[in-house]
Amino acid sequence: MTCEPTPSSRQFGCLQSLIDFVGRPPIVSEALLVDQDMIDRFALVTRDSQWIHVDRERAAAESPYGDTIAHGFLVLSLLTHWQASCIAFPGASMLLNYGFDKVRFTAPVRSGSRVFAKFSLAQAIETGPGEARCTWKVAIEAEGAPRPSVHADWLIMARYGGA
Numbered sequence: 001m002t003c004e005p006t007p008s009s010r011q012f013g014c015l016q017s018l019i020d021f022v023g024r025p026p027i028v029s030e031a032l033l034v035d036q037d038m039i040d041r042f043a044l045v046t047r048d049s050q051w052i053h054v055d056r057e058r059a060a061a062e063s064p065y066g067d068t069i070a071h072g073f074l075v076l077s078l079l080t081h082w083q084a085s086c087i088a089f090p091g092a093s094m095l096l097n098y099g100f101d102k103v104r105f106t107a108p109v110r111s112g113s114r115v116f117a118k119f120s121l122a123q124a125i126e127t128g129p130g131e132a133r134c135t136w137k138v139a140i141e142a143e144g145a146p147r148p149s150v151h152a153d154w155l156i157m158a159r160y161g162g163a
Helices: 015-021 037-047 055-064 074-078 080-086
Strands: 032-034 092-105 115-128 131-142 150-160
Touching: 015 115, 015 131, 015 150, 032 037, 037 074, 074 080, 074 092, 074 150, 080 115, 080 131
Parallel strands: none
Antiparallel strands: 032 115, 092 150, 115 131, 131 150
């Protein structure tokens, strides 16, 4: 089993590969277009149709951003997509979203932005044989924006080997 990265993603094929990666430079995902269609569909599913997200005419006239912006929860919900675009766990028998210790929405994501995430592994605590609770420091950024849109401490449980 290999624990080395492929050209397109960083692979964590064993528990030790996670532990060894703590404190290393961030892994950067592919960029994804967050357009008005995506924002509108998210608004329908979540029933959050606040004008700053879905009314382009009003947002152009009244919003300090000059256009609609994505819901913070929409941007946050894309973390699993971004993670899968740049990180793989080929030896894991289970991965579990354990939650967040901190989430901050620090800048808007304007409709039409290309957005990506940076994942830094801050901690990998062995919780049992072949199991670890990992804390990923995540920064979500829109291309060309002066600062990240979201900062989050994302907890993921990883299990390697049998149940």
